[in-house]
Amino acid sequence: xxxxxxxxELREEVAIAxxxxxxxxxxxxxxxxxxxxxSLIKAANQENDFVVVSVFVNPTQFGPNEDLDAYPRTLEADxxxxxxxxxxxxxxxSPAEMYPSVDATWVEVTGDVTKVLCxxxxxxxxxxxxxxxxxxxxxxxxxxxxxxxxxxxQVEVLKRMxxxxxxxxxxxxxxxxxxxxxxxxxxxNTYLSAEEHTAALILSRSLQAAKEQYATGERDAAKICxxxxxxxxxxxxxxxxxxxxxxxxxxTPVTNPMVGSNLLAVAVKFGTTRLIDNVVLEDK
Amino acid sequence: xxxxxxxxELREEVAIAxxxxxxxxxxxxxxxxxxxxxSLIKAANQENDFVVVSVFVNPTQFGPNEDLDAYPRTLEADxxxxxxxxxxxxxxxSPAEMYPSVDATWVEVTGDVTKVLCxxxxxxxxxxxxxxxxxxxxxxxxxxxxxxxxxxxQVEVLKRMxxxxxxxxxxxxxxxxxxxxxxxxxxxNTYLSAEEHTAALILSRSLQAAKEQYATGERDAAKICxxxxxxxxxxxxxxxxxxxxxxxxxxTPVTNPMVGSNLLAVAVKFGTTRLIDNVVLEDK
Numbered sequence: 298x299x300x301x302x303x304x305x306e307l308r309e310e311v312a313i314a315x316x317x318x319x320x321x322x323x324x325x326x327x328x329x330x331x332x333x334x335x336s337l338i339k340a341a342n343q344e345n346d347f348v349v350v351s352v353f354v355n356p357t358q359f360g361p362n363e364d365l366d367a368y369p370r371t372l373e374a375d376x377x378x379x380x381x382x383x384x385x386x387x388x389x390x391s392p393a394e395m396y397p398s399v400d401a402t403w404v405e406v407t408g409d410v411t412k413v414l415c416x417x418x419x420x421x422x423x424x425x426x427x428x429x430x431x432x433x434x435x436x437x438x439x440x441x442x443x444x445x446x447x448x449x450x451q452v453e454v455l456k457r458m459x460x461x462x463x464x465x466x467x468x469x470x471x472x473x474x475x476x477x478x479x480x481x482x483x484x485x486n487t488y489l490s491a492e493e494h495t496a497a498l499i500l501s502r503s504l505q506a507a508k509e510q511y512a513t514g515e516r517d518a519a520k521i522c523x524x525x526x527x528x529x530x531x532x533x534x535x536x537x538x539x540x541x542x543x544x545x546x547x548x549t550p551v552t553n554p555m556v557g558s559n560l561l562a563v564a565v566k567f568g569t570t571r572l573i574d575n576v577v578l579e580d581k
Numbered sequence: 582x583x584x585x586x587x588x589x590e591l592r593e594e595v596a597i598a599x600x601x602x603x604x605x606x607x608x609x610x611x612x613x614x615x616x617x618x619x620s621l622i623k624a625a626n627q628e629n630d631f632v633v634v635s636v637f638v639n640p641t642q643f644g645p646n647e648d649l650d651a652y653p654r655t656l657e658a659d660x661x662x663x664x665x666x667x668x669x670x671x672x673x674x675s676p677a678e679m680y681p682s683v684d685a686t687w688v689e690v691t692g693d694v695t696k697v698l699c700x701x702x703x704x705x706x707x708x709x710x711x712x713x714x715x716x717x718x719x720x721x722x723x724x725x726x727x728x729x730x731x732x733x734x735q736v737e738v739l740k741r742m743x744x745x746x747x748x749x750x751x752x753x754x755x756x757x758x759x760x761x762x763x764x765x766x767x768x769x770n771t772y773l774s775a776e777e778h779t780a781a782l783i784l785s786r787s788l789q790a791a792k793e794q795y796a797t798g799e800r801d802a803a804k805i806c807x808x809x810x811x812x813x814x815x816x817x818x819x820x821x822x823x824x825x826x827x828x829x830x831x832x833t834p835v836t837n838p839m840v841g842s843n844l845l846a847v848a849v850k851f852g853t854t855r856l857i858d859n860v861v862l863e864d865k
Contacts, residue, residue: 304747400692402745408684427686435747461686463588463719
């Protein structure tokens with residue numbers, strides 16, 4: 298496996314792979330790789346001849362009061378895991394390498410899909426995501442790109458971007474990977490104290506209960522949200538940002554009664570750490 | 582030559598060309614093809630195995646009071662010219678085909694390059710251009726894309742976009758093609774009455790004079806602009822939008838004295854028709 302830091306080096310690796318007719322899988326990450334990322338790289342390796350993993354803590358998707366500086370950076374361990382899971386190249390550029398101009402060129406998905414949920418409190422977040430993912434798509438020219446369902450809103454935003462801008466690739470969305478205790482894997486879990494970690498288990502428990510509520514026939518989104526909210530509030534350390542349900546795809550307003558596929562998404566702070574989790578509610 | 586109207590058809594043509602290892606040249610146009618466009622298609626044909634010409638009057642680059650509805654549409658003649666100049670495919674999609682979602686995904690270059698000159702009076706214009714060109718790049722996957730120096734600001738904006746988003750292609754910029762009388766070729770020239778056409782010749786004459794002024798050693802941008810402004814104002818039908826000089830690339834503020842490469846650009850209305858023209862001032 299090769300570790301490269303510059304756009305020129307990545308382009309060379311990709312050009313060689315392309316010239317050999319290899320299919321390319323891209324796994325964009327912000328590093329601090331965990332088993333969730335590992336599952337993406339593994340899938341990319343199974344479905345493509347050549348796998349590029351990017352490790353880039355993208356500054357433009359962090360708000361002014363967010364955790365850009367604190368975000369864990371573990372490149373050496375990331376490379377080991379990426380290699381183990383079958384990556385051919387790890388691309389770990391500097392911010393200057395990814396943003397070569399003083400002023401930016403932005404790629405921005407508009408509409409409800411970027412305004413609701415995390416878009417409300419993180420107004421520039423998805424613009425940063427779609428901009429950097431566009432850059433990575435153009436550099437790696439993947440046949441398939443891998444993202445986790447954990448970032449459910451990001452998934453819907455990227456689907457819209459790929460559809461609108463006609464990117465010639467397939468988005469592959471992989472299921473949430475959880476700790477044995479149910480906590481959704483996240484690079485930000487390392488911020489949690491042992492006590493906060495235990496408290497945060499309320500998220501997966503509440504979402505699981507909502508899934509069961511839905512399975513027994515509940516189709517009133519307000520009732521499901523109320524139950525999840527009450528359950529999370531039973532944990533004193535939890536500080537709710539949102540508990541909401543939106544229609545899939547594209548996070549349209551949920552209907553009453555709920556029909557089709559809907560996303561139940563939560564964002565909750567434990568101490569200074571903001572965690573997100575979600576479950577898709579749909580008929581089997 | 583094939584005329585296709587859908588994204589799916591274009592993708593198929595491109596996929597076939599790619600599978601045969603052909604290099605692809607893309608000529609994005611809004612139709613109403615004239616000799617300027619012909620020179621682009623000809624160059625694309627000389628430098629690539631497979632040439633895609635897009636003909637799409639892109640609604641998102643027109644302001645609310647601009648000439649979207651009036652813009653000339655001459656698809657049949659465009660196809661004939663494109664074929665004659667060596668195009669393999671003409672792609673003439675509908676707006677709904679190019680903008681498949683209710684809300685848009687925008688690609689926007691920020692900074693002075695989009696704010697000065699035409700950007701001042703046409704605030705959404707370049708966002709529309711960069712968005713549609715991104716879509717066309719992703720669909721046609723060209724090795725080279727062809728644009729005319731006539732739209733000098735567009736050229737600088739697209740250079741920035743390609744640089745910032747890492748499009749894997751070469752921008753090929755072709756010289757302005759002029760009528761025998763000096764008027765820069767433009768699809769909008771068809772709007773001009775015979776009298777307005779004659780009046781509009783003041784543009785190329787004034788720019789040519791500025792070039793000579795520069796050649797004789799004038800390096801004061803304000804003086805050159807003043808001379809061009811006075812010359813254009815000598816034509817009673819001319820209504821000046823701007824006469825300005827900016828540094829190249831990226832339309833930075835011009836220095837005094839002028840150094841390097843600078844763009845002298847004008848936008849002037851004759852009746853209701855707004856024409857642009859330009860000349861690059863640089864040492865030989």
